[in-house]
Amino acid sequence: MKTLLQRNIRDRIMESLLVLSTIVVLLPLIIILVHVVVNGISALNWDFFTQELGSPSRALQGRPTGLVHTILGTLVVDFLALFLAVPIGFGAGIMLSEFPDHKLNPTLRVMNDTLNGMPAILKGLLAFVLIVKPMGTFSGLAGAVALAFVMIPIIARTTESALMSIPWSIREAGLAIGLPRWRVVLSTVMPAARFGLVTGTLIAFARAAGEAAPLLFTSFGNNYLPNHWLGMLLGPVDTLPQRLYSLAISPYSHWHSMGWAAAIVLLVFVIVCFGTARYLTRQKH
Amino acid sequence: MMNLIQSITSKVPSLPLFATSESRQASGAAEAGTSTGISGTSGTPGKEKAGKQLRMETRDLTVRYGSTVGVKNVSLPIYDNQVLALIGPSGCGKTTYLRALNRMHDLTRGASVTGSVLLDGKNIYDSEVNPVIIRRRIGMVFQKPTPFPTMSIYDNVVAGLKLVGIRKRSVLDVVCERALKQAALFDEVKDRLKSPGSSLSGGQQQRLSIARALAVGPEVLLMDEPTSSLDPQSTSRIEDLIHELKNQVTIVIVTHNMQQAARVSDNTAFFYVGDLIEYGPTSTLFTKPKETRTEEYITGRFG
Numbered sequence: 001m002k003t004l005l006q007r008n009i010r011d012r013i014m015e016s017l018l019v020l021s022t023i024v025v026l027l028p029l030i031i032i033l034v035h036v037v038v039n040g041i042s043a044l045n046w047d048f049f050t051q052e053l054g055s056p057s058r059a060l061q062g063r064p065t066g067l068v069h070t071i072l073g074t075l076v077v078d079f080l081a082l083f084l085a086v087p088i089g090f091g092a093g094i095m096l097s098e099f100p101d102h103k104l105n106p107t108l109r110v111m112n113d114t115l116n117g118m119p120a121i122l123k124g125l126l127a128f129v130l131i132v133k134p135m136g137t138f139s140g141l142a143g144a145v146a147l148a149f150v151m152i153p154i155i156a157r158t159t160e161s162a163l164m165s166i167p168w169s170i171r172e173a174g175l176a177i178g179l180p181r182w183r184v185v186l187s188t189v190m191p192a193a194r195f196g197l198v199t200g201t202l203i204a205f206a207r208a209a210g211e212a213a214p215l216l217f218t219s220f221g222n223n224y225l226p227n228h229w230l231g232m233l234l235g236p237v238d239t240l241p242q243r244l245y246s247l248a249i250s251p252y253s254h255w256h257s258m259g260w261a262a263a264i265v266l267l268v269f270v271i272v273c274f275g276t277a278r279y280l281t282r283q284k285h
Numbered sequence: 286m287m288n289l290i291q292s293i294t295s296k297v298p299s300l301p302l303f304a305t306s307e308s309r310q311a312s313g314a315a316e317a318g319t320s321t322g323i324s325g326t327s328g329t330p331g332k333e334k335a336g337k338q339l340r341m342e343t344r345d346l347t348v349r350y351g352s353t354v355g356v357k358n359v360s361l362p363i364y365d366n367q368v369l370a371l372i373g374p375s376g377c378g379k380t381t382y383l384r385a386l387n388r389m390h391d392l393t394r395g396a397s398v399t400g401s402v403l404l405d406g407k408n409i410y411d412s413e414v415n416p417v418i419i420r421r422r423i424g425m426v427f428q429k430p431t432p433f434p435t436m437s438i439y440d441n442v443v444a445g446l447k448l449v450g451i452r453k454r455s456v457l458d459v460v461c462e463r464a465l466k467q468a469a470l471f472d473e474v475k476d477r478l479k480s481p482g483s484s485l486s487g488g489q490q491q492r493l494s495i496a497r498a499l500a501v502g503p504e505v506l507l508m509d510e511p512t513s514s515l516d517p518q519s520t521s522r523i524e525d526l527i528h529e530l531k532n533q534v535t536i537v538i539v540t541h542n543m544q545q546a547a548r549v550s551d552n553t554a555f556f557y558v559g560d561l562i563e564y565g566p567t568s569t570l571f572t573k574p575k576e577t578r579t580e581e582y583i584t585g586r587f588g
Contacts, residue, residue, distance in 0.1 A: 100394070169427060169429060169431045170433065170434070172389065172392075173431035173494070175392070175417075176387070176420055176425035176426075176427070176498065177445035177500075177501050178420040178421030178449075178501055179444075179449065180417050187444075187448050188433045188435075188436075188444075192434045192435055
């Protein structure tokens with residue numbers, strides 16, 4: 001029989017271990033945030049948000065240069081990807097959760113997991129074959145399709161688990177007042193699962209927004225703003241992760257700090273999305 | 286008032302919203318003319334209220350879960366405007382039987398139903414019958430209260446109408462108030478219809494579930510141990526409710542509580558391990574049971 005003091009000491013030790021492991025989890029995140037901000041903050045100025053990048057000589061000659069075309073391109077490509085992926089991902093998730101006995105479901109599950117595990121660069125290749133080849137040009141549309149392939153399996157999986165967490169009794173209650181199956185899912189189960197649905201979609205969005213590989217040979221990159229807004233969809237377009245990569249491997253120190261600044265923007269973009277969604281889902285309750 | 290009834294019933298021919306026996310006949314007749322109801326609804330009850338009218342009937346109803354049999358060859362009459370209580374020990378098939386009456390087994394994995402369930406003389410398991418229509422005519426209240434978690438009290442009550450496209454505010458308001466009054470909940474919630482259904486107490490949530498079931502105007506109401514998770518006060522309110530409702534709807538109630546069965550029902554069926562052991566008027570079954578197993582159960586010797 002241990003004394004009370006010994007048990008209290010044990011309790012304290014366990015508590016400090018838990019705190020320590022939390023710190024270990026958070027540490028890499030803090031290091032990345034600090035490092036990125038310290039290196040990139042100097043390049044974040046008005047020009048960064050209003051000017052195009054142009055050729056390297058622009059920066060060398062001290063003319064204004066920035067990443068406005070990259071930021072706009074990222075918004076267009078990412079949100080188009082989201083627009084493509086959400087209906088398909090939700091559909092697959094509903095199928096997996098609400099019709100567990102359907103004969104296509106085992107296949108769907110295996111294929112969804114395979115797609116999820118497939119390297120992102122192969123999804124870029126797929127979009128290249130599907131969109132870039134027939135169109136004959138790199139395009140924002142191809143980039144969005146590639147990113148949609150990144151999002152779909154994640155959304156499908158999170159949708160499935162979010163819907164599964166809603167008790168079966170809610171569905172029966174809906175059916176018992178004479179609602180058709182699809183209406184029960186749409187109006188009672190999905191609203192009840194909205195927090196999980198939004199969170200899952202955001203995880204998928206954040207994952208895809210940070211992917212550079214699928215965009216390398218789909219949206220390709222562009223140093224200039226397209227002349228017409230449709231150029232964002234139908235021609236090569238810049239995106240933050242891929243621009244970050246090409247700035248980082250460039251030989252110009254000015255471009256290096258712009259790369260860090262691009263990283264800040266990307267991080268803020270993702271954090272703002274998360275924040276907004278969390279705020280929205282809390283409000284309703 | 287009559288105009289309103291007509292405007293509602295003409296809008297929603299498949300919903301007998303005003304469930305007095307006269308208007309039910311009227312709307313039942315209207316229903317026979319539409320394609321949404323069961324085609325050829327024939328069992329129009331006679332004009333006299335005196336005799337017992339058959340509303341539903343099961344014939345050799347058997348429910349299997351995979352290879353296990355839940356309910357075996359049960360044939361029972363269910364009379365119009367009467368309360369039928371299903372009693373028996375746990376796992377004896379009462380709930381299984383009840384769920385077969387509005388095709389809730391359609392969605393249970395591995396469940397299969399054989400035999401027939403007649404509603405107004407027509408088998409609800411016929412291939413051309415739409416289970417959604419059946420469930421609008423035969424409502425159900427579950428053991429645990431199940432308010433839709435994201436909806437207000439108001440939206441919960443009118444969910445069965447609103448979600449099938451009836452959005453006219455004046456109609457919904459009338460239906461909501463009437464259903465809440467029928468469920469004896471209106472006075473408690475009339476000032477906070479917009480607050481979430483999940484904010485109510487357990488007993489109120491159960492009455493909300495009943496109001497929601499009544500709002501679509503069912504002809505039959507199935508209740509699966511509706512008071513098992515409630516305190517005595519809420520229980521007695523719901524029992525009072527059953528007494529009031531049986532003038533308007535036919536009720537089948539599953540209960541573990543034999544006093545409850547004796548208090549609320551006109552007829553009682555005793556189930557044991559999937560078999561229907563005995564069926565009869567409640568007064569007879571509880572005082573002069575024919576079967577020894579029934580007697581043993583109701584005197585508390587087992588179960």
